[in-house]
Amino acid sequence: MSGKESGYLDMELLRFTTAGSVDDGKSTLIGRLLYDSKAIFEDQMEAIERVSERSGHEEVNLALLTDGLRSEREQGITIDVAYRYFATPKRKFIIADTPGHIQYTRNMVTGASTANVALILVDARHGVLEQTLRHAYIASLLQIPHVIFCINKMDLVDYSQETFEKIKSDIDAVSSKLSVKDIRFVPISALKGDNVVDRSEVMDWYDGPTLMYLLENIHISSDINHDDFRFPVQYVIRPQSAEWPDYRGYAGRIASGAIKVGDEVGVLPSGFTSKVKSIDMMEESLEVGFAPQSVSITLEDEIDISRGDMLIKRNNGSEPKNSQDIEAMVCWFNERKLMPRGKYVIKHTSSDARCMVTDIQYKMNINTLEKNEEDKEVGMNDIARIKIRSTKPLFFDSYSRNRITGSLILVDEATNETVAAGMII
Amino acid sequence: MDQYRINHLKELEAESIYVIREVAAQFENPVMLFSGGKDSIVMFHLARKAFWPGKVPFPLMHIDTGHNFPEALEYRDRIMEETGTKCIVALVQDSIDQGRVVEEKGVNASRNKLQTVTLLDAIENHKFDAAMGGGRRDEEKARAKERFFSHRDEFGQWDPKNQRPELWNIFNGRKNMGEHFRVFPISNWTEMDVWQYIYMEQIDLPSLYFTHKREVFNRDGVWLAKLPFMQLKDTEKVETLDVRCRTIGDVTCTGLTLSTANTLEDIIHEVASTRTTERGGRADDKRSESAMEDRKREGYF
Structure with missing residues (x-):
């Protein structure tokens, strides 16, 4: 068997997040995806059968697969993000399974931050609810490129095309307020398996793809920004050994764009310019490096560069902003409320700085998508637009252009906890 | 844009190398736990890639229950010698001799649980502020909720209900004196990924x-x-x-x-x-x- 024959050297990685409450059948859907792709093992199945029986469930409770902590099993709710894995011959999938209730907005945001695709479940009997809107807004705020609305429990509405079309047009009406590039709708029954992995025989009026087909085929490689070369320096490699006396490699993960040996690069904040001498990955020397590779870049000239600096390519027009003043949408994560004019540590790419929140512009009502400019108290799970001033300049792009150089977190200096996630405007 | 595509193993590799470099940059005295099992072998391989052509800038540590397969120890010693890496060995037997733990009795007696004390003592004695482990989220359901950077209080305990949110690729390793982090660079790998990667890289x-x-x-x-x-x-x-x-x-x-x-x-x-x-x-x-x-x-x- 060669790697090619077994296919796995061509597999692509897709990360998706699922939002919805237990009642939407989210756990059943995940259970079905895992089960139908044979990612559930016999001993896991036996274990949840045992527990289901003990807690008096009639059917095997697939939610037990995703509820990992004792308190979650005891309360029958998902509290924290759980990561699940499965693969088909085409792709390896990472599911960030997040609880859908409003008090867990922060977990949804966490799961969404790395996702290529969001699955939002809608109960066909209930149609578009407040929480549907909330989930869609978060997907849009976190700039998840593809959103799939799974209209679930179609079996309970007689597989009605009319119901499906009604929900679809209701969502279309609100999605104009959102900025999602690619929205899809699939009528499914997670319980019966319709249009999940196998095409539904009952819903012959639906000629679109099944959910699994979408997950396997949605085009994701162009979701990464391939235009703007951004390379936050993470670590400087200087062996100073007999074999490598002069090696000075700038190690990091390419945030966006691509770079070739011989390309001219600019260094921020110093403003110097040099040429790429080599792009290394152990013994392997690359001719071209691109996001999201982790590499070590050496330059022709000896320049003083350290962690927190950034290499960029200037010749394609756009440069990152270089400023101490940042405007961002933030999601607040902590029980300690945002302190107006409060001081925090800001972490952005490989940079750390101290900062102050200089203004709270408005709070977002995520159930109605209305801006609230009166009540500016920002507490746990709130989303607000704020202004920040940092003690040193940061090099950033807008989040809508670049998810890596456009994102930041705030850390409370007193507790060291991560208190907010920010998307730079 | 298909010329800028990498397969899932290369993407997992890039993510893990990023995490390992982040540990070296954010912590003063990190250590990588090494058991001689395939997961820690892959993790060590990734560490070597992360810092090539430099040496891995932290030591390895083996928590040794004394109940080993001899082949695993031979492998450990050989790899350390070949790569010029330092490996600290912390013995569960020492913890038993010092009265820090009591050996379980009966035919099902295992030193597995006792390792925790040896591990925490070693972290404290060597003043390690981060310990990287080869744990994967697909292994077990409690692990599925684990962070890449997992904060431990001064008693070395994990509080799963009070974990720091972890977004994008920004890791918050800030902590108070006496606290430490457990870091899991291969969190997102499955057993199959590990084997495929070993095959792709032809790892010994x-x-x-x-x-x-x-x-x-x-x-x-x-x-x-x-x-x-x-x-x-x-x-x-x-x-x-x-x-x-x-x-x-x-x-x-x-x-x-x-x-x-x-x-x-x-x-x-x-x-x-x-x-x-x-x-x-x-x-x-x-x-x-x-x-x-x-x-x-x-x-x-």
Whole structure:
């Protein structure tokens, strides 16, 4: 068997997040995806059968697969993000399974931050609810490129095309307020398996793809920004050994764009310019490096560069902003409320700085998508637009252009906890 | 844009290397835990890639229960010598001799749980502020909720309900004196990914992972190795069978798989068709529904 024959050297990685409450059948859907792709093992199945029986469930409770902590099993709710894995011959999938209730907005945001695709479940009997809107807004705020609305429990509405079309047009009406590039709708029954992995025989009026087909085929490689070369320096490699006396490699993960040996690069904040001498990955020397590779870049000239600096390519027009003043949408994560004019540590790419929140512009009502400019108290799970001033300049792009150089977190200096996630405007 | 595509293994590799470099940059005195098992071997391979052509800028540490497969120790010593890496060995026997822990009694006695104390003591004695481990989220359901950067209080404990949110690729390793972090660079890998990567990179492994004839006995449906420190019940019969390890841990709780898989290709086929988890052979997880969560709360790997 060669790697090619077994296919796995061509597999692509897709990360998706699922939002919805237990009642939407989210756990059943995940259970079905895992089960139908044979990612559930016999001993896991036996274990949840045992527990289901003990807690008096009639059917095997697939939610037990995703509820990992004792308190979650005891309360029958998902509290924290759980990561699940499965693969088909085409792709390896990472599911960030997040609880859908409003008090867990922060977990949804966490799961969404790395996702290529969001699955939002809608109960066909209930149609578009407040929480549907909330989930869609978060997907849009976190700039998840593809959103799939799974209209679930179609079996309970007689597989009605009319119901499906009604929900679809209701969502279309609100999605104009959102900025999602690619929205899809699939009528499914997670319980019966319709249009999940196998095409539904009952819903012959639906000629679109099944959910699994979408997950396997949605085009994701162009979701990464391939235009703007951004390379936050993470670590400087200087062996100073007999074999490598002069090696000075700038190690990091390419945030966006691509770079070739011989390309001219600019260094921020110093403003110097040099040429790429080599792009290394152990013994392997690359001719071209691109996001999201982790590499070590050496330059022709000896320049003083350290962690927190950034290499960029200037010749394609756009440069990152270089400023101490940042405007961002933030999601607040902590029980300690945002302190107006409060001081925090800001972490952005490989940079750390101290900062102050200089203004709270408005709070977002995520159930109605209305801006609230009166009540500016920002507490746990709130989303607000704020202004920040940092003690040193940061090099950033807008989040809508670049998810890596456009994102930041705030850390409370007193507790060291991560208190907010920010998307730079 | 298809010329800028990498496969899932290369993407996982890039993510793990990023995490390992982040540890070296954010912490003063990190350590990488090394058991001689495939996950820590892959993690160490990634660390070497992360800092090439420099040396790995932190030591390795093996928490040694004393109940080892000799092949695993030979492998450990050989790799350390070949790569010029320092490996600290912390012995559970020392913790027992110092009265820090008491050995379990009976035929099912295992030193697996005792390792936690040895590990926490070693972290404290060496003043390590971050310990990287080869834990993966697909291994077990409590692990599925683990962060890449997992904060531990001054007692080394994990509080799963009060974890820091982890977004994008921004990791918050800030902490108070006496606290430390556990970091899991290969969190997002599955057992299959590990094997495929070993195959892709042609990584050298201990011979235990390939089929060999061994004296074994069956206890509660799990095949265990007959080694000098194993206590047998009267009813347990020793047989010589073709087996291999699917995981390598403390001998007393590492189940062996009946297998004739002799190459990495064979193993990948076997893993692809197998219907039980690798931890299904681990007696330590069978102790209760939340055995792993309980051990992790106390400070286990």
